[in-house]
Amino acid sequence: MSSDMRSGVLVITHGATLDGVVEQVRAAAQAGVGTAWLPQVLGSDALTTLAVTGREVPGIQLGTAVVPTYPRHPLALAGQALTVQSATGGRLTLGIGPSHRATIEGAYGHSYDRPLRHVREYLLALAPLLRGESVEYRGETLTAVGALDVPGATPPSLVLAALGPAMLRLAGEQTDGTVTQFTGPRTIADHVVPTVTRAASRSGRPGPRVVVGLAVCVTNDRSARRESLGNVYAAVGTGAEPSYRAMLDREGVATAVDVAIIGDETTVERELRRFADAGATEFVATLFGTDQENARSLELIASFG
Template identity: 30%
Template sequence: MTDRTLHLPVAAQPSVDSLVNLAVLGEHHGYERAWLPETWGRDATTVLTSIAHETDEIGIGPSIFNIYSRSPALLAQTATTLQEVADGRLRVGIGPSGPAVIEGWHGVEFDRPLRRTRECIEIMRTVMAGETLNYDGDVFSLAGFRLRCDPPEVPVAIDAAGMGPKSVELAGRFADGWHAITLTPDGIEQRLEDLRRGAELGGRDPDEVRTTLSITACALTDGERARQLCRQHLAFYVGAMGTYYRESLARQGYEEEAHAIAAAWASGDHEEACDLITDELLDDLGAAGTPDRAREELRKFEAIDGVDAIAVGFPRGATTEEIEATIEALAPDA
């Protein structure tokens, strides 16, 4: 059975309490976990701590902590502390993010993302096991320290995010799970092959590597409003967030559309960029419309063999009320 989780809004919300309230609502409706993105708004650690204090059962996790703005040791310290605060409900997602955020916001060179991801996973595991850290890698050379507190009683699973073949293969080979985003049904099938290959290269059972697919969703009585919000969201990511989303879309059979959307956005014609998200493309990437239609589209992704969890995400322009309506309409208990 495919679990249904929440991918809390990436867009700015009115307050920390508003994010906590969405997680509480998700817990009430039976969602398995609340994932929190971290971009250039509120930091995920503080918000996840607040969520942990106000919930009892729902799992929590960052999706994602980028691997450049925190050292691997600090990522492990943070995960250790959050696991304690959350009474064992944490699962941590990490990944390189992209040059636009890493260089333009954090001022760090976006260098060797795959190698850095692998080394971060290995270092985090050593630290969270309570072992002395002696590590000689290509990116990090570390020695002599170990956690000053007890390691987590419940081990923290580490998921890796990725869209390209090599990054997904890396997740299969080294991580406990893979976080997927902006993928069509055919696209996720292709990347699952990369995940299985990576697991086999690492001598692991592919079924033990958990796949979480984040889907942009909006379920409203006004179905056209829901679909337009998702169009705007997808156009922004393809057009404004560097090359990663555009290249991923192009790999999935939408090369002409991906370049046209990016060109329209770059020229300032955001309306044209949105119009280029056709009904076919929207349905291939999201679950939007009336509650009945959105539920039907979501089930299409849940039926894919190898997808263990769907993370219900929300378009950037959605109001708090629209997000709450979508959480309720697409809840596991709906």
Template identity: 30%
Template sequence: MTGVPITELRGIVEELEDLGYTDAWSAETNGSDAFTPLALTSQWAPGLRLGPAIVPVYTRGPALLAQQAATLADLAPGRFVLGVGTSSDTIVERWNGIPFAEPYKRTRDTLRFLRKALAGEKVKERYDTFEVKGFKLEKAPEIPPPIVLAALRPGMLRLAAREADGAITNWLSPQDVRTVRGELGTEPELLARLFVCPTADAEEARGIGRWMIAAYMNVPVYQAFHQWLGRGEALRPMNEAWAAGDRKAALAAIPDEVVDDLIVHGSPDRCRERIREYVDAGLTTPIVAVVSGGGLSPAEAVRALSPSAG
């Protein structure tokens, strides 16, 4: 939940299982890191499956990433899933000063390294994008965690199908799930973060959604994703206005249809119906990212959207 201080999470997390939720997923952009909230959640809600969606493969060295994953796997044995991916050039390059080079190869190499390291092997190998000289975890997890890859386009989706345990995607409609499944296949787990704004005021939801869409869809990796999904022309006026520095025009250029495709909104019952459309289209695990609306606090929204309430 964005905007909720980590010091206020416990009361919400402790309710999740009783509300019918099965998983708790973190994210890592410019708020909390991905691992700390999960470490706390592992103790607050010992029945939930946990995972980061996602940890960037650039911003930690391979060995440190393996150490953090092993720690979570020990705290939540059999309940931790490691989500990794490229993140974006904004986060990697602009915010962290790390070249966003060869993202496909970096993700593939990190995945292959993690498979060995989390299985307890000593890794001494030169990969295409980095070299590891004799790293071995002091204590490998008794149950190595599944690894799922952030995947937005065919190449990464096919990599996830071949070498990972599933794929995580983002910013899509139920119809887009079918497009993604066409590349991933029917068997691997497919997870997606769904932005859910439980308000019956469509204009309020669309206003919030336009800001969020503009923030994401002007990042090159998401521009390319939506061009592949067929929204390139619908988003082109927004992209052009944003590139010209006219934020107001960019927001106004986002069609209602695009917002309604990508933001789940409406009454809590309508939101649950919409989430079921994603599942019916082939999504295995919807990750509900609550966007407060309708005057509800994040905790109230989580309760209102709970699976048990439906």
């Protein structure tokens, strides 16, 4: 099937060795999936892993979804990202985001005061560095002065995790687009795409990337998969993550399971088509079924290009 929406998978890194990650990316590449994305959580470093994995698995595009900004200075993150670009022949999309108050304040001890201001200043330092330019930026929340020397590196694509209107406008103004999570097709069509597209147009930037991430399972036992996913997503949309709750409310659903795509091939294909019609440029599937179900899901996801 042909589609203007590219396909991707979110690699499961929890409990996976580096060799295990490489095998997941290799399976995605062999299936014809366009991009393998890695999350950045408390554990293996996503960018380091991508540098190694990209050398092992040629061809497939690579991305982070997403690296939290607060714990990494723009000079440090830009150096990491450009190193991955050099190592992988320019296949990286650098996805970044401010994460959530509970993580940034609870785990890292940083203040989460005014995250929009923080991200705006962060991008003003990061984006020029990724383009190979020197920076001398002194803002309210950070200072970045210097230039990077990473031979062989081209500027990676940069996308921002954004859900609310102000952050989406910032994504359109200063980056190549946005990456979402727990966001359904109506919200993509009515909120995300128009907001980020208008901002990009006003800033003279090309049409933005809209990368949609959701759980997908091609299965003959929908109720069992909904139950298992419900256990995993029990805390999503609660008080610790108000931005996700806002997206679920916009979509008119109760839980994160309600925006997951679960069913047989016909059902899953129909739901994926809704996102393509909504204006998503890329779809990133988190696979969560049995090995057989994941193989079916991977085949269907890959058919979107």
